[in-house]
Amino acid sequence: MASILLGSIADDFTGATDLANNLVRAGMRVVQTVGVPDVALDESVDAVVVSLKSRTIAPEAAVRESLEALNWLKAQQARQIYFKYCSTFDSTDQGNIGPVTDALMDALDCDFTIAAPAFPDAARTVFQGHLFVGEALLNESGMQDHPLTPMHDPNLVRVLQRQTRQAVGLVSYRDVNDSAQAIQSRFAQLRKQGVGIAIADVVHNDDLLRLGQACQALPLVTGGSGLALGLPANFGIEPNHQSAQLPLAQGLRAVVSGSCSRATQSQVQHFIEQGGQAFAIDPLSVHDDPNALVEITAQAVDAAKRGLVLVYSTTTPQQLSDVQQQLGVQQAGALMEQSLAQVACALVRAGVGQLIVAGGETSGAVVQALQISQLRIGAQIDAGVPWCFGHAGRPSSAQPLHISLKSGNFGGVDFFTRAFEVLSA
Ligand code: ADP
Numbered sequence: 001m002a003s004i005l006l007g008s009i010a011d012d013f014t015g016a017t018d019l020a021n022n023l024v025r026a027g028m029r030v031v032q033t034v035g036v037p038d039v040a041l042d043e044s045v046d047a048v049v050v051s052l053k054s055r056t057i058a059p060e061a062a063v064r065e066s067l068e069a070l071n072w073l074k075a076q077q078a079r080q081i082y083f084k085y086c087s088t089f090d091s092t093d094q095g096n097i098g099p100v101t102d103a104l105m106d107a108l109d110c111d112f113t114i115a116a117p118a119f120p121d122a123a124r125t126v127f128q129g130h131l132f133v134g135e136a137l138l139n140e141s142g143m144q145d146h147p148l149t150p151m152h153d154p155n156l157v158r159v160l161q162r163q164t165r166q167a168v169g170l171v172s173y174r175d176v177n178d179s180a181q182a183i184q185s186r187f188a189q190l191r192k193q194g195v196g197i198a199i200a201d202v203v204h205n206d207d208l209l210r211l212g213q214a215c216q217a218l219p220l221v222t223g224g225s226g227l228a229l230g231l232p233a234n235f236g237i238e239p240n241h242q243s244a245q246l247p248l249a250q251g252l253r254a255v256v257s258g259s260c261s262r263a264t265q266s267q268v269q270h271f272i273e274q275g276g277q278a279f280a281i282d283p284l285s286v287h288d289d290p291n292a293l294v295e296i297t298a299q300a301v302d303a304a305k306r307g308l309v310l311v312y313s314t315t316t317p318q319q320l321s322d323v324q325q326q327l328g329v330q331q332a333g334a335l336m337e338q339s340l341a342q343v344a345c346a347l348v349r350a351g352v353g354q355l356i357v358a359g360g361e362t363s364g365a366v367v368q369a370l371q372i373s374q375l376r377i378g379a380q381i382d383a384g385v386p387w388c389f390g391h392a393g394r395p396s397s398a399q400p401l402h403i404s405l406k407s408g409n410f411g412g413v414d415f416f417t418r419a420f421e422v423l424s425a
Helices: 013-025 059-075 097-108 156-161 180-192 205-214 226-230 262-273 283-288 290-304 317-327 329-349 360-369 415-424
Strands: 006-010 030-034 047-051 080-084 113-116 124-127 130-133 167-171 195-200 220-223 252-257 277-280 309-312 352-358 374-382 385-392 399-406
Touching: 006 013, 006 059, 013 030, 013 047, 013 080, 013 226, 013 360, 013 374, 013 385, 013 399, 047 059, 059 080, 059 097, 080 097, 097 113, 097 220, 113 205, 156 167, 156 195, 167 180, 180 195, 180 205, 205 226, 220 226, 252 262, 252 290, 252 329, 252 360, 262 277, 262 309, 262 415, 277 290, 283 290, 283 317, 283 329, 290 309, 290 329, 309 329, 317 329, 329 352, 329 360, 352 360, 352 415, 360 399, 374 399, 374 415, 385 415, 399 415
Parallel strands: 006 047, 006 080, 030 047, 080 220, 113 195, 113 220, 167 195, 252 309, 252 352, 277 309, 352 399
Antiparallel strands: 030 374, 124 130, 374 385, 385 399
């Protein structure tokens, strides 16, 4: 069995893809798994990102799942562990960043790690321990109104201290801006003071490279996806074209969109205006008549044989809220996720081998319905959205599939057509 260099545990699916994408850009060959794998890897790679759905579940469950992932990664002989969470530090006073970090430190017998959520390229910076989103402090960025993890305190030293048994300290910008050696001296100083976790200031993307270098000897690092840019070099890996290489794409092409975010609305509209074959799914029709979905699916499958096809439930905020009032928010969401997942399965059965899914939750539902358990990460189409390669269906009848999972607000207006050009280039 080939060993891996970097083993990552991500607390949600699209965050895992974001991390995997950064590792590929920095030169690593990466597989992302859906949950903790129960089978061996399909191929030998440098890094594995295990994606969990542990961001907002009960802390005990998050700890249990993260330790299961850790055990699997240790069995693959991972040399360093990376706990990935959101760049806006999404968590509550109960967790889950603190409790999961504590548990991983215990399991790895590790007395010091860093917490580095910043990713300046994505406008997330940390200065004197305070997290900024663009020019706004975290607690004035909209994150204070998040439905599950409202962030009312921008000082991450304080935020993390409320969640962890470890003493929390700060590696301030003075050291991060200086050199990897200065950062390591600060690590040593904090360690002597009994600090277990250090928040790291990061203002420019270059800071992540120095910080990554300074983390070479740490058994565990924690942070957002940005920290990934500085780690592969510690293993002698540099950016290269091979890391993103996937098998040749084959089969029919389709897009399935359940995202109602602004960027996706423009992408759907643009696709239709350009004369693309598009089929809308109306939640109320599908709710009232199960045959409606069967009919649209049949039409879409037929159209896919002629060329690229889009099936979408993407709609305007006004229509969305009307439907949500009639069916309920959860019910309408679940109905569309299941409907689009069903359509995706039918398209793949009919020979679609290149599939884009728009929407974070929608992607989760589609990947689950397609029974995809591992994805090799390929080239980036637009910032944060790569093509991936995996197998759909049971192992006995697995079908090769190129798939791109686009969360709501990602991608340019012509994403649905340009993505396929990137794939065949
Ligand atoms: P995003 O990444 O843009 O947030 P998601 O897929 O995560 O997209 O979330 C969109 C949610 O909206 C999903 O639960 C989806 O099923 C639901 N949805 C999509 N279209 C409709 C619609 N026409 N009416 C009601 N809910 C919808």
